[in-house]
Amino acid sequence: MSANQNVVTVDADGNITAQEPGTTTITATLTDTFGNVKTYVHDFTVDLADSSALPSYTTADEVTQILTSTTIQQLLAANGLTYSDLAPFSGKQFTSTTIYYSFNDSLLDLTTSDGQTFTEDQLVAMASDQWNKALASVGSSIVFLPADDEHTANLVFGQKDDSEIPGYAGMTYTNYNLDTMIINDPVNIVLNIDAVNSHYSETAMINVLVHEMGHALGLGHINDNTNVMWYAAADNTLLTVQDSISVLLNYELPSGTTSEATIGVNDYTPTQLAVV
Numbered sequence: 001m002s003a004n005q006n007v008v009t010v011d012a013d014g015n016i017t018a019q020e021p022g023t024t025t026i027t028a029t030l031t032d033t034f035g036n037v038k039t040y041v042h043d044f045t046v047d048l049a050d051s052s053a054l055p056s057y058t059t060a061d062e063v064t065q066i067l068t069s070t071t072i073q074q075l076l077a078a079n080g081l082t083y084s085d086l087a088p089f090s091g092k093q094f095t096s097t098t099i100y101y102s103f104n105d106s107l108l109d110l111t112t113s114d115g116q117t118f119t120e121d122q123l124v125a126m127a128s129d130q131w132n133k134a135l136a137s138v139g140s141s142i143v144f145l146p147a148d149d150e151h152t153a154n155l156v157f158g159q160k161d162d163s164e165i166p167g168y169a170g171m172t173y174t175n176y177n178l179d180t181m182i183i184n185d186p187v188n189i190v191l192n193i194d195a196v197n198s199h200y201s202e203t204a205m206i207n208v209l210v211h212e213m214g215h216a217l218g219l220g221h222i223n224d225n226t227n228v229m230w231y232a233a234a235d236n237t238l239l240t241v242q243d244s245i246s247v248l249l250n251y252e253l254p255s256g257t258t259s260e261a262t263i264g265v266n267d268y269t270p271t272q273l274a275v276v
């Protein structure tokens with residue numbers, strides 16, 4: 001007998017057949033020739049053959065669950081993608097789908113490698129516009145907006161120098177609850193002014209911000225050097241539908257049930273500095 005027929009079925013001859021990922025208990029009852037009855041109980045877990053290729057998460061009671069979603073599967077199919085094309089994600093989530101951003105005081109203006117000057121606000125506005133369009137294109141309700149009198153910021157942009165974050169063009173600091181993965185305080189994104197100022201093109205500066213905003217949305221690094229979530233800053237990396245689908249998937253994690261950092265579908269660990 002199987003306690004959960006959705007996971008495992010048992011036929012009249014005692015053959016067991018896996019049905020879907022999950023756990024169940026198999027109970028076997030034997031009667032010997034003297035009429036003694038013995039019962040054996042065994043826990044069974046059914047995993048997919050290649051579960052590493054699918055996103056999974058760990059619940060608060062330490063059970064690994066495969067994360068599947070009809071919406072995501074349709075989006076992947078429509079874009080000729082599979083789960084293995086997606087960026088890994090951490091499960092960290094903002095509590096609100098509107099992410100209000102503000103700026104630290106006294107930020108320096110940033111000069112690009114070809115001599116144009118921008119405020120950090122201007123660059124962030126362009127990076128936000130990229131994310132807002134990308135997220136809307138996959139039906140996400142997440143949107144970045146400037147904070148105002150009625151809305152305090154849950155994302156704050158600032159600057160650091162090379163003595164503080166050596167070798168990094170940008171950095172994201174996220175304070176979150178380890179049990180629920182809910183982000184507590186404003187996320188902080190900083191640009192390394194020594195690294196970017198007068199060295200980076202306008203596109204590369206915006207790409208650093210788009211990349212860091214991806215981290216704020218829960219994404220890790222993707223193993224694809226044409227993607228904006230590649231670990232190194234570049235002029236020619238792009239925010240793609242892979243990234244927005246990855247964010248959608250991150251936000252489909254049941255809120256409050258993840259107990260640890262979760263998913264590495266296409267994880268990539270940098271082996272060099274000059275990362276973002």
Ligand SMILES: [Zn+2]
Pocket residue numbers: 211215221231275276
């Ligand atoms: Zn990064």
